[in-house]
Amino acid sequence: MKLSIERAALLRSLNHVQSVVERRNTIPILANVLIKAENGALSMATTDMDLEINESVAANVQEPGATTAPAHTLHDIVRKLPDGQDVEIALNPEGTQMTVKAGRSQFKLSCLPVADFPEIGAGNLPAGFAVPAADLRALIDRTKFAMSTEETRYYLNGIYVHETEHDGVKVLRAVATDGHRLARFEMPLPEGATGMPGVIIPRKAIGEVRKLIDEAGDSIQISLSESKIRFAFDHIVLTSKLIDGTFPDYQRVIPEGNDKIVEIDAKTLTSAVDRVSTISDGKSRAVKISLHGKHMTISASSAESGSATEEVEVNGETDIEIGFNAKYLLDITSQIEGEGCRLTLADAASPTIIQDNSDPSALYVLMPLRV
Amino acid sequence: MTTPPKMQAVEQIPLDLAGRTAHGREDFLIGPGNKSAVDWIDRWPDWPAPFLILSGPAASGKTHLAAVWEEQTGAMPIRPDRLLSDTAEHIAHAGQHLVLDGVDPWLGERTAETALFHLYNILKEEKRTALVTMRMNPSAAAFEIADLASRMRAAPLAAIAPPDDTLLASVLIKLFSDRQLAVSNDAIRYTLPRMERSFAAARDIVIRADRLALAQKRGISVPLMRDVLAAMQTEPL
Numbered sequence: 372m373k374l375s376i377e378r379a380a381l382l383r384s385l386n387h388v389q390s391v392v393e394r395r396n397t398i399p400i401l402a403n404v405l406i407k408a409e410n411g412a413l414s415m416a417t418t419d420m421d422l423e424i425n426e427s428v429a430a431n432v433q434e435p436g437a438t439t440a441p442a443h444t445l446h447d448i449v450r451k452l453p454d455g456q457d458v459e460i461a462l463n464p465e466g467t468q469m470t471v472k473a474g475r476s477q478f479k480l481s482c483l484p485v486a487d488f489p490e491i492g493a494g495n496l497p498a499g500f501a502v503p504a505a506d507l508r509a510l511i512d513r514t515k516f517a518m519s520t521e522e523t524r525y526y527l528n529g530i531y532v533h534e535t536e537h538d539g540v541k542v543l544r545a546v547a548t549d550g551h552r553l554a555r556f557e558m559p560l561p562e563g564a565t566g567m568p569g570v571i572i573p574r575k576a577i578g579e580v581r582k583l584i585d586e587a588g589d590s591i592q593i594s595l596s597e598s599k600i601r602f603a604f605d606h607i608v609l610t611s612k613l614i615d616g617t618f619p620d621y622q623r624v625i626p627e628g629n630d631k632i633v634e635i636d637a638k639t640l641t642s643a644v645d646r647v648s649t650i651s652d653g654k655s656r657a658v659k660i661s662l663h664g665k666h667m668t669i670s671a672s673s674a675e676s677g678s679a680t681e682e683v684e685v686n687g688e689t690d691i692e693i694g695f696n697a698k699y700l701l702d703i704t705s706q707i708e709g710e711g712c713r714l715t716l717a718d719a720a721s722p723t724i725i726q727d728n729s730d731p732s733a734l735y736v737l738m739p740l741r742v
Numbered sequence: 743m744t745t746p747p748k749m750q751a752v753e754q755i756p757l758d759l760a761g762r763t764a765h766g767r768e769d770f771l772i773g774p775g776n777k778s779a780v781d782w783i784d785r786w787p788d789w790p791a792p793f794l795i796l797s798g799p800a801a802s803g804k805t806h807l808a809a810v811w812e813e814q815t816g817a818m819p820i821r822p823d824r825l826l827s828d829t830a831e832h833i834a835h836a837g838q839h840l841v842l843d844g845v846d847p848w849l850g851e852r853t854a855e856t857a858l859f860h861l862y863n864i865l866k867e868e869k870r871t872a873l874v875t876m877r878m879n880p881s882a883a884a885f886e887i888a889d890l891a892s893r894m895r896a897a898p899l900a901a902i903a904p905p906d907d908t909l910l911a912s913v914l915i916k917l918f919s920d921r922q923l924a925v926s927n928d929a930i931r932y933t934l935p936r937m938e939r940s941f942a943a944a945r946d947i948v949i950r951a952d953r954l955a956l957a958q959k960r961g962i963s964v965p966l967m968r969d970v971l972a973a974m975q976t977e978p979l
Contacts, residue, residue: 523961526922550756550956616922619759655752696754720755741753 372436372462374408376428378473381458382449384415384428387607389446390579391417391424400487403439406460406469408432413460416488417442422576423492426607438462438482440469448478492610496594496601500563502543504587510545511581513556513733516702518574519549526616530577533569534560541565546621552699553621553736554706568597571618576600576611583607625736629724631716633662633687637707637727640667643681644704647671648697650679656697657740662716664688671697686711693719694742703735756956760949763920765809771916773909775902776803782900783811783873791897792865796875798902801941804875808841811873817841822848830860840865840872849876852886859890907934910944917948918962923955925962932964936971950974 388404396402398420405416413430416423449458452473459472462482471478502510511530519527531546541560546553580602584591592603601610648658652673661668667685672678693716704712709729716723725735772780782794796804812819818837822845825833833840840861848854865872874894876883879901885891905913911930918925937943950970951962960966 519959521959521961523923523955548757548759549959550759551754553757621759624757624759653752655754657752694752722757736757738755738757741755 372406372408372438373434373460374413374430374432375457375459376413376430378449378452378454378456378458380428380430381413382446384413384426385442385446385449387426387583388415388417388424389442390582391419391422391575392442393419394443400439400483400489402441402443403483403488404442404445405437405439405485405488407437408460409435416490416492418489418491419575420489420491421573422579422609422611423490424579424607424609425492428606434461436462437485438466438469439485439488440480440482444480445471452476491599491612492601492608494596494599496596496599498564498567498596499592499594500561500567501590501592502558502561503590504584506558507591508581508584509732510543510556510558511577511584513706514545514547514554515574515577515581516706517547517549517552517554517735518577520574521549524550526571526614526618529571529573529614531569531571531618531621534564534567546618548619548621548624548736551696551738552703553624554703555621555625555734555736557732567595569618570595570597570600571614571616572600573611573614576609579609583609624722625734626715626717626722626724629715629717629721631662631689631691632713633667633685633689633716634711634713634728635667635683635685636710637704637712638710639683640712641701641704643669643683644697644700647679647681648701650676651697652676655740657694657742658697658700659692659694659742661692662689664690689716691716691719693723694740695723695737696740699737703737706733706735754957756953759956760921760952763806764916765806767810767813769916770803770806770810771909771912773906773912775905775909776807779807779900779902782898783807783814786811786815787871789871789898791893792862792869792871793874793894793897794871794900795880795894795897796873796900796902797877797879798875799904799941800877801945802902802905803941804902805843808843808873808875812841815839815871817871817873819843822854825854825857825861826851828857830857830864833857834861834864834868834870839870842872842874844876845874846876846878846883849878849883850886855885855887855890859887859893862890862893904939905941905944910934910937910939910941913941913944914948917944918951921948921952923952923962926964928964929962929967933967933971946974947971 407414411432412427414427416425456473461470467482469480469482514530535544542557543560544557546555583604587604594601598613647669648656650673651657651671658669658671665688667683670680703725707727709727711728713726713728722736722738798804817839819841820833822842825848880894911934914930955962
């Protein structure tokens with residue numbers, strides 16, 4: 372194998388693929404990137420056994436071939452090379468060592484056999500549809516903050532994406548929850564998605580897809596089965612196993628009878644909560660929201676730091692006092708891009724619904740703190 | 743302006759994301775205390791009377807076993823409150839075979855007992871069957887209608903006895919698994935000798951452990967079970 376490629380193009384692709392490789396690996400081959408040179412293209416793949424990313428980029432291939440080399444090391448090397456240079460990559464005849472040359476620099480990397488590299492990306496994924504990149508970005512951004520990171524609840528460690536109906540319209544809906552808050556986003560059901568299985572896309576795959584969206588074209592092709600999902604960008608294909616679990620019946624925790632409604636400018640609320648929560652201590656970062664008539668008072672106190680209050684005006688009149696984790700509240704209000712956000716409350720121990728006044732596609736449920 | 747709150751012992755309230763109970767035949771855990779009840783279910787249609795009474799304490803698996811029988815026979819579940827609001831004829835013809843799960847609250851109620859008595863006779867005449875579940879043993883229940891009492895007491899009784907340790911451990915694991923929660927052997931071993939020996943206690947413990955783990959983002963471990971058992975002494979569910 373022998374090829375040369377412009378440093379910036381190689382670095383961009385390596386940036387994408389090295390991200391899947393875990394820093395600590397007990398299986399040596401999983402630390403490596405699979406490199407294939409053929410037909411005027413260099414393709415690179417990495418995997419952690421649950422997630423595989425494969426990217427191809429145009430290169431000047433002098434001798435086709437394939438090998439695997441340490442992904443992070445190769446990435447670090449290319450990152451440190453001066454911009455604008457061509458990088459030459461060549462494999463020795465024994466297939467045990469890969470040389471990376473650029474300008475006056477030369478590196479020799481140990482290789483592992485291509486046959487050892489596990490491929491999880493293969494297989495037939497019967498359901499398929501295209502999603503506009505902007506919609507997929509919104510779907511992820513509006514929900515990912517609510518995913519659980521707690522391993523005991525493996526079935527909450529991702530975003531549940533499924534087909535359903537809302538007010539008689541077929542929608543593709545995404546839901547994430549960590550048991551303290553829940554985020555729901557929906558978009559019109561893409562053509563071809565009818566009959567798709569409901570799937571839980573793991574947190575790591577969500578993170579990697581999100582990074583790739585900003586560089587993607589207009590549309591992303593999604594294919595899936597009961598156990599795998601594949602996202603195809605222009606020259607990048609990301610395949611992930613799905614979480615083998617049942618997502619809870621989330622509808623039952625979205626209250627329908629909340630009758631205390633107030634509207635407030637989202638940015639005003641966000642900055643007031645952020646300021647007041649400077650005083651909150653501990654993991655819970657408690658803030659108390661007191662609504663009296665048209666006034667909202669946000670307050671916090673801490674045995675060590677002191678106390679804080681801030682008053683803001685709201686539309687709508689109600690009387691209630693309720694505590695929230697400030698971080699959870701900020702996670703939600705910072706997703707609201709429109710001017711107004713609506714809080715629909717019941718009482719101090721029940722879920723509150725938060726919505727963007729100008730965007731019905733997202734809905735957030737936040738559980739209070741008992742204070 | 744309101745006074746800044748004193749925020750001590752702040753506690754996150756979790757969403758109520760309860761799991762689905764597995765009611766398949768293979769999910770039913772058999773031990774010495776419920777073996778004879780399972781045998782009665784398996785013996786169908788060879789029952790000596792139109793009613794089989796399935797009796798056992800709260801959360802002992804009556805509803806689960808009834809669901810197994812329902813699946814096996816295609817029987818129609820009947821909400822027992824229909825005994826008050828509907829006629830025996832209507833109820834009898836809702837399905838070929840019937841399940842009445844949890845009739846205790848309606849015993850002692852003349853209208854409901856009359857409907858149940860007629861239902862018994864209709865099924866007997868038409869050689870059909872019903873599985874009737876209740877917490878009490880019919881011999882200890884107070885009936886209003888003597889004819890119903892004699893039939894209920896003479897009907898075959900599939901009684902579920904309190905669980906032994908092995909079954910109780912399996913039930914705990916099953917209830918955690920219904921909630922998709924992995925639980926360590928250590929946590930089960932810690933809990934068993936310290937809990938009340940009943941199915942209902944097992945159910946309460948699992949509900950509490952799930953809720954506490956979700957609220958505090960913890961795994962189901964020995965320290966968590968210690969907190970759960972301590973809370974059971976002081977706080978009602």
